[in-house]
Amino acid sequence: MAAAAAGRERRRCACAAAAAAVVLLVSASVSSAASAAAAAGDGFITWDDLSIPVAAPRGVPEGAMGGGGGVKARARHDLETIVVAQDGTGHSRTVQGAVDMVPAGNRRRVKILVRPGVYREKVTVPITKPFVSLIGMGTGRTVITWNARASDIDKSGHQVGTFYSASVAVEADYFCASHITFENSAPAAPPGAVGQQAVALRLSGDKTMLYRCRILGTQDTLFDNIGRHYLYNCDIQGSIDFIFGNARSLYQGCTLHAVATSYGAIAASQRSSPKEDSGFSFVGCKLTGSGMLYLGRAWGRFARVVYSYCDLSGIVVPQGWSDWGDRSRTKTVLFGEYSCKGPGASTRQRVPWSRALTYEEARPFLGRSFVDGEQWLRL
Numbered sequence: 001m002a003a004a005a006a007g008r009e010r011r012r013c014a015c016a017a018a019a020a021a022v023v024l025l026v027s028a029s030v031s032s033a034a035s036a037a038a039a040a041g042d043g044f045i046t047w048d049d050l051s052i053p054v055a056a057p058r059g060v061p062e063g064a065m066g067g068g069g070g071v072k073a074r075a076r077h078d079l080e081t082i083v084v085a086q087d088g089t090g091h092s093r094t095v096q097g098a099v100d101m102v103p104a105g106n107r108r109r110v111k112i113l114v115r116p117g118v119y120r121e122k123v124t125v126p127i128t129k130p131f132v133s134l135i136g137m138g139t140g141r142t143v144i145t146w147n148a149r150a151s152d153i154d155k156s157g158h159q160v161g162t163f164y165s166a167s168v169a170v171e172a173d174y175f176c177a178s179h180i181t182f183e184n185s186a187p188a189a190p191p192g193a194v195g196q197q198a199v200a201l202r203l204s205g206d207k208t209m210l211y212r213c214r215i216l217g218t219q220d221t222l223f224d225n226i227g228r229h230y231l232y233n234c235d236i237q238g239s240i241d242f243i244f245g246n247a248r249s250l251y252q253g254c255t256l257h258a259v260a261t262s263y264g265a266i267a268a269s270q271r272s273s274p275k276e277d278s279g280f281s282f283v284g285c286k287l288t289g290s291g292m293l294y295l296g297r298a299w300g301r302f303a304r305v306v307y308s309y310c311d312l313s314g315i316v317v318p319q320g321w322s323d324w325g326d327r328s329r330t331k332t333v334l335f336g337e338y339s340c341k342g343p344g345a346s347t348r349q350r351v352p353w354s355r356a357l358t359y360e361e362a363r364p365f366l367g368r369s370f371v372d373g374e375q376w377l378r379l
Contacts, residue, residue: 043174044378045209049133050178052081052113080108085115095123095134095144104128114180116141122148127171127205136180139214139235144168145183151195159195162220166202173206173227174376181214188218191240191263199223203247207376210234217242218259224249224280228371239291244268244299248278250371251285258315260291265322267296269303279304279334281365286311287344295337297322298329306357306365308338316344321354338362 082098083090090113092098098112104126111133123144125132136142146167152160168182182201189196197220206227214235215222221238224245233253236243239260243251244267256266266287271278280296285307287293293315296305321335330353337347338357347356355361364370368377 044376045174045176045207046378049109049111049176050135050209050211052111052135081111081113083113083115084119086117086119090115094121095119096121099123099125099129099132102129102132106131109133109174111135113137114142114144118143118145120145122146122166123168125168125170125172125175125205127173130173130175130205132172132175134175134177134180136178138179139181139212142179143181143183145181145185147184147186148198149186149189149195150197162197162199162223163202163225165197165220166199166223168200169202169204170208171204174208175203175205176209176211177213178211179213181216183214184217184221186218188239188259188261190261193219203227203229203245203249209377220244226278228376230368230371230373230377237289238266239264241265241268241297241299243280244270246270246272246276246278246300247280248371249280250368250373251280251282254282254285256282256285256287256289258287258289258291258293260289260293260315262291263294263317264291265294265297267305268299269296269305270300271302271304272300274302274332276300276302279306281305281370282307282310283366284309287313287316287342289313289315291315292317294322295320296335298324298326298333298335301326301329302332302334303329304334306334306336306338306362307340308357308362308366310337310340310342310345312340312342312344314343318346318349320347320350323351323353336362336365338365 082101084092084095084098086093102110106129109131114136116137148160148165150162150165154160167184184198184200186198198217200217200221201215202223202225204225208229210231212233216237218238219240221242224243224247227247229247229249231251231254235255237257258264267280269279323329335354336357
């Protein structure tokens with residue numbers, strides 16, 4: 001198990017490092033536009049950004065339908081709401097088509113309303129298109145799904161890799177989504193299987209919020225890659241390391257549903273240096289499902305994961321945490337629990353290098369300040 005984990009780590013690190021370098025290079029060219037928009041007052045995500053008024057017929061928002069050419073004629077230029085409908089009554093039949101309508105260097109909030117349907121496509125929100133809202137009409141009604149795995153072969157004859165297996169990839173800042181399902185429908189892989197990572201959603205932008213979204217998969221469901229992210233009242237399903245990456249993210253009021261058939265793990269933090277301000281904080285979350293689950297694994301040498309006020313079911317293994325097969329990491333990780341409940345919350349048999357936190361120790365992880373929310377969330 002340790003050898004397989006080490007192999008997966010090397011593959012993940014190489015892939016993530018190369019892709020992150022590309023993202024950082026491009027980000028330098030668009031950050032000034034995002035900064036200008038933020039200075040103009042658009043630098044906060046609000047509840048309004050996560051919803052659309054219901055006024056126009058067939059779910060098309062008021063003002064989206066114009067005269068003289070219909071909705072499609074105006075979509076690319078001056079609409080702040082783009083409608084996706086598979087029956088052709090919106091601006092685009094596909095989600096990617098709607099994203100493509102957002103101008104590069106965008107400086108204002110653009111809402112994409114995705115009408116009910118199962119959208120079988122890969123979607124990328126590129127780094128050049130910040131301030132996009134992706135709004136569904138219910139997680140059971142609006143679904144974006146694809147089935148790529150890391151071992152799949154792309155058009156150039158190379159393996160896709162974990163990074164590019166994502167059904168939906170968000171590389172832009174100030175992205176938000178609500179009432180929608182992101183899914184990778186690739187078949188479940190057994191523990192230790194090579195090349196079976198199948199990402200449903202990758203978050204590589206900064207200042208991202210998800211509200212009432214479902215993220216469904218098995219191994220490596222949510223690639224919480226880089227940036228500051230806030231996930232509120234979301235459902236996340238997986239089996240092995242189903243939340244992983246090097247972002248700094250707050251998960252509040254979320255349901256973490258395991259579909260593991262044997263051993264699995266929830267969180268794998270990639271934090272590899274004490275200078276990196278990353279890690280995962282779970283507050284008021286509920287763990288359900290099957291299997292024998294670690295709360296977290298030390299993907300990075302300085303991995304940081306904290307659970308506070310969470311309801312932990314009996315599927316949590318008594319030891320709670322894994323050192324990823326490297327005992328030296330037990331000296332540098334921060335794996336903590338504070339005031340959790342449920343049959344899986346007992347810390348009596350936890351590994352000795354995890355921590356039962358005091359309130360003062362847990363406090364930095366308890367609120368939106370963990371992700372600097374006062375700088376970009378206005379809720």
